[in-house]
Amino acid sequence: MITYDRFWKTLADSPETYYTLTRKHGISNGTMTKLKHNQSLTTNTLDKLCQILKCKIEDICEYVVSYD
Numbered sequence: 461m462i463t464y465d466r467f468w469k470t471l472a473d474s475p476e477t478y479y480t481l482t483r484k485h486g487i488s489n490g491t492m493t494k495l496k497h498n499q500s501l502t503t504n505t506l507d508k509l510c511q512i513l514k515c516k517i518e519d520i521c522e523y524v525v526s527y528d
Contacts, residue, residue: 464495467509467520474513485512 471478481487487509494501509520 461498461524461526462500462521463498463524464521466518466522467495470513470515470519474515476513481509481512487512 471481476485478492482489482492485508487505491501491505493499506517506520510517513519
């Protein structure tokens, strides 16, 4: 499972905010909800977030092995 817990830490450590992502950079509220609930995102969206936050993809998401 891919989790986006790292995204929230990266966002907190950056000069960007939830507000600037949605209003200034055009990230939709739907995308922010997907991040909050660890739902799938396109690679284009991940690329855009990396560009905005000036970070690597591993600063946004992590694959966690599930042994269900």
